[in-house]
Amino acid sequence: MNGGKIRVLIVDDIAETRENLRKLLSFAPDVEVVGTAATGEEGMQLARELNPHVILMDINLPGIDGITATEQIAxxxxxAQIIILSVQGETGYMRRAMAAGARDFLVKPPSGDELMATIRRVYEIGRAQAARMAPIPTVTTGGPAAAAPVRRGQLVVVFSPKGGVGCTTVAVNLAVALQTRLGVSQKVAIVDGSFQFGDVGVMLNLQPSRSIADLAVRVEELDTDLLTSVLTPHSSGVKALLAPPHPEAADAVIGADGGMAESSRRIGVILEGLLREFDLVVVDTWSILNELTLTFLDQADLILLVITPLIPDIKDARHFLELADRLGYPREKIGLVINYADRKTGLRLDQIERALIPSMAHIPYDERAGIVGANRGLPIAVEEASRPIGQAFVHLSANVLERLNQLKRSEEEEVSVEASRRLLGRALGI
Ligand SMILES: Nc1ncnc2c1ncn2[C@@H]1O[C@H](COP(=O)(O)OP(=O)(O)OP(=O)(O)O)[C@@H](O)[C@H]1O
Ligand SMILES: [Mg+2]
Incomplete structure (x- = not known):
């Protein structure tokens, strides 16, 4: 947390509400209320002057309303990460608030836990964003192209709102298919983000000597040597950061002193370390959407949403897409993968895609999917490349690389526009 606290600005026209929020926040050692405002105008002015990390913004304000103020501050x-507060019944405004640039919303009165969790989460999102944008170096000569990206690699996070649908199968096979496609000149890593019951090691038939738990307690010393020493190499060339061998050992990662916020910070540092060393990092997550999973999702360049062609999966995926909208994830950041795509469920894949988003691959059922890896440590994408399931993973890896390249190009364009704007600003003295 940069040694400092999360600086919060409260904007609400009712004095009692401002005071209640301030009291709730006084119990949080990592938060400091830096200012309070009673109108939208005052909120905008204080946001400019105080540069808070997080703003709690009431939706109904006299004069400029909360949504307009949000738009302007954004x-x-x-x-500044803006959290909108509103009373029940105003939730129809939420979509507008999110579109205006708010990060999240809370229904009044929020509980202390809810308030703190939301503040810490949006703060982490802001930090991750800042880390990506920060090192736009001073442009001396050579123009905007001199801007260097912070990290070398790109992050693909495989997630499913529902367990048991093939998330780990997709993550493992994708990582190996990517390494096979890219060859030795590019480095691919896989991270088992399912800390308590991770299966990546089992699927790759790896015997872990070290795991993410060994890193989590030493993030302050993280360097290339330490990172290399905890990764387990797989015969495909992929390096694996495995889950701890026993669920209790996961406490080193998820039960760190300092709570979830500290655990999220550590995971953020580990990811940044990996992305400095590797061209591609694939993370297998568990299906629980907690702060740790959100840390992976926030940092992801591409999220692969894994479902099977069943109604409950489609419903969960829809909810996830709505959440992704609220979190401000662009739609290009999410790709759909339909596992067991040939299963006869009465639902057509094109209809599923229309209800959700277009898919990047249809993975068929293959009875050997689980057996091959367990016996020989080679996932089906490689071992059975000629079978339909192997081809599906080859196709998925091609689509993933294409999407990542598109995303990289548009990010580079953004950075170069920003750098040229700064250069122009300096030249004109503004
Ligand atoms: N396309 C497929 N064909 C055949 N078996 C599959 C396929 N996809 C996954 N499986 C099998 O289904 C089981 C569950 O898959 P997997 O572990 O990848 O799911 P998960 O979503 O990661 O589950 P969890 O929630 O436990 O982490 C495994 O035994 C796996 O081998
Ligand atoms: Mg799994």
Missing amino acids: REVPT
């Missing part, structure tokens, strides 16, 4: 102070 433009002028983009580092």
Whole structure:
């Protein structure tokens, strides 16, 4: 947390509400209320002057309303993460608030836990964003192209809102298919983000000597040597950061002193370390959407949403897409993978895609999917490349690389526009 606290600005026209929020926040050692405002205008002015990390914004304000103020602050102070507060019944405004640039919303009165969890989460999102944007170096000569990206690699996070649908199968096979496609000149890593019951090691038939738990307690010393020493190499060339061998050992990762916020920070540091060393990092997550999973999702360049062609999966995926909208994830950041795509469920795949988003691969059922890896440590994408399931993973890896390249190109364009804007600003003295 940069040694400092999360700086919060409260904007609400009712004095009692401002005071209640302030009291709730006084119990959080990592939060400091830096200012309070009673109108939208005052909120905008204080946001500019105080540069808070997080703003709690009431929706109903006299004069400029909360949504308009949010819109303006999102433009002028983009580092501030805005949480909208509203009473029950106003939730129809939420979509507008999110579209205006709010990060999240809470129904009044929020509980202390809810309030703190939301503040810490949006703060982490802001930090991750800042980390990506920060090192736009001073442009001396050579123009905007001199801007260097912070990290070398790109992050693909495989997630499913429902357990047992093939998330780990997709993550493992994708990582190996990517390494096979890219060859030795590019480095691919896989991270088992399912800390308590991770299966990546089993599927790759690896005997872990070290795991993410060994890293989590030493993030302050993280360097290339330490990172290399905890990764387990697989015969495909992929390096695996495995889950701890026993569920209790996962406490080193998820039960760190300092709570979830500290655990999320550590995971963020580990990811940044991996992304400095590797061209591609694939993370297998568990299906619980907690702060740790959100840390992976926030940092992801591409999220692969794994479902099977069944109604409950489709419903869960829809909810996830709505959440992704609220979190401000662009739609290009999410790709759908339909596992067991040939299963006869009465639902057509094109209809599923229309209800959700277009898919990047249809993975068929293959009875050997589980057996091959367990016996020989080679996932089906490689071992059975000629079978339909192997081809599906080859296709998925091609689509993933294409999407990542598109995303990289548009990010580079954004960075170069920003760098040229700064250069122009300096040249004109503004
Ligand atoms: N396309 C497929 N064909 C055949 N078997 C499959 C396929 N996809 C997954 N499986 C099998 O289904 C089981 C569950 O898959 P997997 O572990 O990948 O799911 P998961 O979503 O990661 O589950 P969890 O929630 O436990 O982490 C495994 O035994 C796996 O081998
Ligand atoms: Mg799994």
